[in-house]
Amino acid sequence: MLADVRFESLDDGMLARIAGEVDMSNADDLGKALTQMMSNEALGLVLDLSDVDYFDSAGIHMLYDVRESLRVRGQKLWLVVPDRSMTRDALRLAAVLQTLDVATSVEDATAALARAG
Numbered sequence: 001m002l003a004d005v006r007f008e009s010l011d012d013g014m015l016a017r018i019a020g021e022v023d024m025s026n027a028d029d030l031g032k033a034l035t036q037m038m039s040n041e042a043l044g045l046v047l048d049l050s051d052v053d054y055f056d057s058a059g060i061h062m063l064y065d066v067r068e069s070l071r072v073r074g075q076k077l078w079l080v081v082p083d084r085s086m087t088r089d090a091l092r093l094a095a096v097l098q099t100l101d102v103a104t105s106v107e108d109a110t111a112a113l114a115r116a117g
Contacts, residue, residue, distance in 0.1 A: 002026055003052070005033060012114045013042040013075070015106065019051035022059035031062040035069045043117040044076030046109040055087040060094050067100060076116050077101065078109040 003020040016034055038045055045066070049055070067077040079102045081088050091097050103109035 003030055005030060007037050010042075010046065010110055010113070012110070012117050013044045013046065014038055015046045015048065015110070017048040017051065019053075021054035022052055022062070023054060023056045024058035027056075027058035027062040030059075031066050031069075034066050038070065038073070038075065040073065042075060044078060044113050045070060046078045046080060046106060046113060048080040048106055048109075049087045050080055050082050050085055050106075052085070052087045055090045057094070060091070060096055063096060063100060076113060078103060078113055080104070080106050080109050 003018050003022050003026050006017045008015040014037055016037070018030065022030060034045060034047065047066070063079070070077050077100065079100055081091060081097070081102050082104050101112065103112060
């Protein structure tokens with residue numbers, strides 16, 4: 001199954017929920033969609049990976065590319081990776097959890113984004 005992404009507006013930014021698989025076949029398109037949906041006024045993007053079943057190195061590169069695109073615009077990226085999510089181990093092994101802003105719930109991430117503003 002390919003990934004599906006759904007967007008929701010937040011008071012301070014955008015919430016994107018990805019479900020399915022993120023790999024080399026779709027990571028670039030997902031990254032472009034995420035950055036294109038961001039308005040210049042938004043504080044940042046909360047990216048919910050709770051329903052991702054598979055996440056490979058292309059997805060990890062996509063996360064860093066999205067973060068850099070947002071950083072250039074003065075915006076933040078917050079990942080939502082629940083403790084029992086399928087993606088957590090892959091992100092932990094790739095040291096993503098130590099280098100990107102990560103929360104375990106959408107509520108925690110959106111609160112952190114609001115505090116950053």
